[in-house]
Amino acid sequence: MDKKALFDLIDRNEKTLKEMATAIWQFAEGPFKETASSKLQKEYLAGQGFRIREVPGVETAFIAEYGEGKPVLGILGEYDALPGMSQKVSAARESLDDQSYGHGCGHNLLGTSGVGAVAALKEIMAAEGLPGTIRYYGCPAEEILAGKVVMAKEKVFDDADACISWHPASMNVVWGCSFLAMNSMKFRFKGIPAHAAAAPQAGRSALDAVELMNVGANYLREHVSEKARIHYVITNGGMAPNIVPEDAEVWYYVRAPKRAEVREISERLFKIAEGAALMTETTMKHELVAGCYDVVSNDTLGKLMHANMVEAGPPKYTEEDFEFGKKLSALSTREDKKKVMSTYFAPDHVLDKILCDEIIEVNDKGAVLAGSVDSGDVSYIAPFAQVTAATWPVGTAAHTWVATAASGSGIGLNAMIFAAKTMAGTVYDLLKDHALVAAAQDEFKKSLNGFKYISPYEE
Ligand SMILES: [Zn+2]
Missing domain, CATH: 3.30.70.360 (Alpha-Beta Plaits)
Structure with missing residues (x-):
C-alpha cells in the first residue's frame, strides 16, 4: 500500500473527525476539566480497537495504543480551551451565552487530528502486517503548561522512540524553533x-x-x-x-x-x-x-514532517472558507498581521494571502519564541518535532476570539485534515524505515549530550 491509501483513509473519515472537533469546540472545557472531550476521543479509539491506558492521578489524560514491539511512535494531542475566549463562528464579537471558555488556541483540532492519524495508521498497519506500536497521547491542560509535564512524571513517554505533534496557526510550516x-x-x-x-x-x-x-x-x-x-x-x-x-x-x-x-x-x-x-x-x-522545559527540535523528524506536508498537499479550503476568512482577515490591519507573522519568520508574500494555501519553509533553527509549551518536556525524553497548519486566516494571533471562530469553522476543520495526513504520513514512514528512527535518535542523543531529563516537579 502507498501513502495515498493512507491519506484516502483519512479523507474517508473526514465527517467523523470534523464532528468530533466540532463537539469538542462546543464543550470548550478548561485545563484538567476536559472530561467530555477526552471521553469522546477515548471511546472512539477504544471502538476502533485501540488499547486504552489511563494515567495515574490525571483523570483527563489517556493513552490509546495499537500494535506490538518497536518502534514505539507517539502522536501528542490536546483538547483544553481558554477562559474568556467563548465565541460563535462569526466575524463579529459574539460570545456564546452559556460559556466563557472557548477554543482560542484551536486545541479542538489539535487532538482530533491525532485521533484521525492513528485511526488511519491502525488500518494500514493491520493490512500490511507492519510491526511497531503507535500511540495517541491524550494530553490535558496544555494552556496551564501542566498536562504533559505531569504525564512525563508518570514516565509515559520514556519508552517512546519518537513523538510528533502539530499546532493550529496561520501557516503550514515545520516549527524548528524553541520556546521559553x-x-x-x-x-x-x-x-x-x-x-x-x-x-x-x-x-x-x-x-x-x-x-x-x-x-x-x-x-x-x-x-x-x-x-x-x-x-x-x-x-x-x-x-x-x-x-x-x-x-x-x-x-x-x-x-x-x-x-x-x-x-x-x-x-x-x-x-x-x-x-x-x-x-x-x-x-x-x-x-x-x-x-x-524549552524545546529541542529534532531536524530528522522535522524534515520528514515537511516532506509529508508536501505529499499531503496544502489544506483543501472551500469557497466558503475563503469568504469567511476574508471577513475575519478584514478585522486587522496589514501591520498587525505582519507583527504576528514575523514572530513565525513568515516570508512577506504570505501576508498577501487570506488563507495560507501552500507549504512554507522558514529558517527558524536556533530561534526562541517568547512563549512556552509543555511539549518541551517530551522533547527532552524522546526525539520530537512539530508543525503548524493554517487553521486561521493569515496574521491571526493565538488566544483571540478570532482564533476561536476560525477553529470552529471550515478553515480550521479542513486544515485539521491536512495535519492528520502530515502526521500519519510521518509515522507511516518511520514504521516502514527503521533507519529513520535510528537517525532521529542519534540526533537526539547528540543534542542532549548526556543530559538526563528531571521533572520540574522533582528538581
Ligand atoms: Zn495551544
Missing part, C-alpha cells in the same frame, strides 16, 4: 490580622510581604539575561483596608531560554520571598504550579 522554559509559582504569605486603625502594632501584614517581594523581584530584573521574563499577578491582597491582611498570595511566571536558567532565577526569587517574610515577620510557603 518556564516555572509557574505561587508564593503565599501568612501574617497576623489586626484592626488596621485601632491596633496596627499587633498586626503583621501578609500584603506588605507580597509588595516587598515584588519590589525585590523588580530589582532582580536588571540582573537576569535579556531573554528572561518575570511576570506576576497578586491573586490575594487581603480582605478589607481596615484589617491587616493575614493572608496574601502572588503568582509568578519565570521564563528563560533554557531550563537551567529558569531554575537559577527561581532560586533567587525564593530568596527574595524569604527576605520579604523576614522583613515583615510573616511566614512564606511556595508552590510550583507548573514548570516546563
Whole structure:
C-alpha cells in the first residue's frame, strides 16, 4: 500500500473527525476539566480497537495504543480551551451565552487530528502486517503548561522512540524553533490580622510581604539575561483596608531560554520571598504550579514532517472558507498581521494571502519564541518535532476570539485534515524505515549530550 491509501483513509473519515472537533469546540472545557472531550476521543479509539491506558492521578489524560514491539511512535494531542475566549463562528464579537471558555488556541483540532492519524495508521498497519506500536497521547491542560509535564512524571513517554505533534496557526510550516522554559509559582504569605486603625502594632501584614517581594523581584530584573521574563499577578491582597491582611498570595511566571536558567532565577526569587517574610515577620510557603522545559527540535523528524506536508498537499479550503476568512482577515490591519507573522519568520508574500494555501519553509533553527509549551518536556525524553497548519486566516494571533471562530469553522476543520495526513504520513514512514528512527535518535542523543531529563516537579 502507498501513502495515498493512507491519506484516502483519512479523507474517508473526514465527517467523523470534523464532528468530533466540532463537539469538542462546543464543550470548550478548561485545563484538567476536559472530561467530555477526552471521553469522546477515548471511546472512539477504544471502538476502533485501540488499547486504552489511563494515567495515574490525571483523570483527563489517556493513552490509546495499537500494535506490538518497536518502534514505539507517539502522536501528542490536546483538547483544553481558554477562559474568556467563548465565541460563535462569526466575524463579529459574539460570545456564546452559556460559556466563557472557548477554543482560542484551536486545541479542538489539535487532538482530533491525532485521533484521525492513528485511526488511519491502525488500518494500514493491520493490512500490511507492519510491526511497531503507535500511540495517541491524550494530553490535558496544555494552556496551564501542566498536562504533559505531569504525564512525563508518570514516565509515559520514556519508552517512546519518537513523538510528533502539530499546532493550529496561520501557516503550514515545520516549527524548528524553541520556546521559553518556564516555572509557574505561587508564593503565599501568612501574617497576623489586626484592626488596621485601632491596633496596627499587633498586626503583621501578609500584603506588605507580597509588595516587598515584588519590589525585590523588580530589582532582580536588571540582573537576569535579556531573554528572561518575570511576570506576576497578586491573586490575594487581603480582605478589607481596615484589617491587616493575614493572608496574601502572588503568582509568578519565570521564563528563560533554557531550563537551567529558569531554575537559577527561581532560586533567587525564593530568596527574595524569604527576605520579604523576614522583613515583615510573616511566614512564606511556595508552590510550583507548573514548570516546563524549552524545546529541542529534532531536524530528522522535522524534515520528514515537511516532506509529508508536501505529499499531503496544502489544506483543501472551500469557497466558503475563503469568504469567511476574508471577513475575519478584514478585522486587522496589514501591520498587525505582519507583527504576528514575523514572530513565525513568515516570508512577506504570505501576508498577501487570506488563507495560507501552500507549504512554507522558514529558517527558524536556533530561534526562541517568547512563549512556552509543555511539549518541551517530551522533547527532552524522546526525539520530537512539530508543525503548524493554517487553521486561521493569515496574521491571526493565538488566544483571540478570532482564533476561536476560525477553529470552529471550515478553515480550521479542513486544515485539521491536512495535519492528520502530515502526521500519519510521518509515522507511516518511520514504521516502514527503521533507519529513520535510528537517525532521529542519534540526533537526539547528540543534542542532549548526556543530559538526563528531571521533572520540574522533582528538581
Ligand atoms: Zn495551544
